[in-house]
Amino acid sequence: MISIFVRLLVIVTCIGLLSDATFAQPPAPLDGRDGRDLALDQFRPKSMLQLELHETRRAKFPVVDVHFHGRIKLAPTPEALDDYVRIMDEQNIAASVSLDGHWGEEIDEHLSFLNGRHPGRFVTFANIDWQGAGRTEEPATWDCNQPDFAQRVVERLRDAERRGASGVKIFKQFGLGYRNADGPLIKIDDPRFDPIWQACGELGLPILIHVADPAAFFEPIDQRNERWEELNRHPEWSFYGPQWPRREELLRAFIAIVERHPQTVFIGAHVAGNAEDLRTVGAWLEKFPNLYVEIAARIAELGRQPYTSRKFFLDHADRILFGTDGPRSRERLYPHWRMLETWDEYFPYADELFPPQGLWNIDGLGLPDDVLRKVYHENACRIIPGVKALVDARLKMVEK
Ligand SMILES: [Zn+2]
Structure with a gap:
């Protein structure tokens, strides 16, 4: 036996x-x-299956990676940037959206760091400084708890747009970290911040927002938890316990702001924080035409429910964007192309000793070319300012 x-x-x-x-x-x-x-x-x-395998070393069509961390995850050196652009070229990533632009002069610095050496490959999103000069442990001193915060942010975002920012990234700490003056976590649908979401719509800046985290992170770290070994390595990733909001509460608050601001484009990061429940995400997409999702760091989820995922991509092809949460290594990128483009079965989603997001393998979705083109770049070109020019230039270069 x-x-x-x-x-x-x-x-x-x-x-x-x-x-x-x-x-x-x-x-x-x-x-x-x-x-x-x-x-x-x-x-x-090690799987003993003998299956037909496809080499996927390069995306079939030009890709826009809408979830790239050009400051947080990329070393601030020309060499690191050159290495990343080499990987982009190899794997057909036409352009990447750095979500780490900050605001004010830092946007200029970030754009010139990225585009100075590699013109035509990057755009950046701005970030909101919620803390300001406040003391970290004293939420009452944070800027987001001072009067007229939202109005001041709107001014800064107007400035960011003039400096060339293509959108705004909201980190998951909004909902899971930032606190009200009297201590409890700030709620995502707090009406104090409505002017910010409103202004983004008026300025044409899409909001890419990370809400909640994988479902398993909100469950007890016990024998039933499907991400046990990962949470065991990173207990600080757990949001289980009375000190945290329920995940459903976070998602509900997110959808509330999407609904309240129909003129603002929202891009739900990581499949809107709900890749485990694509039926619900699909229902949101149907109900709210201003909502989009991107797939960064969720191929492990999408590829383990291939029939449901494939239907999700076909039904909502105009509303799904490609992202990686990178820069990623070559080896981490390959399974993205393989999952989206091939019918390969039961392959690892990350070539690492410990699969980072659950001990399972994934299957290919075999998406048709028209869907791939939309997900890889057409949708990003349509909704993220500045991206279309980069992709068009790239396509022309390839044709030559
Ligand atoms: Zn990220």
């Missing part, structure tokens, strides 16, 4: 004791014939 060779033992008392250092080396092979236990984090079964 092969099944008794490997027995999984999840030692709950180990939570918190295992650090990333524990995972640096491949685990020594364990011989289960002696009835030895194998920790869950060391179980890396």
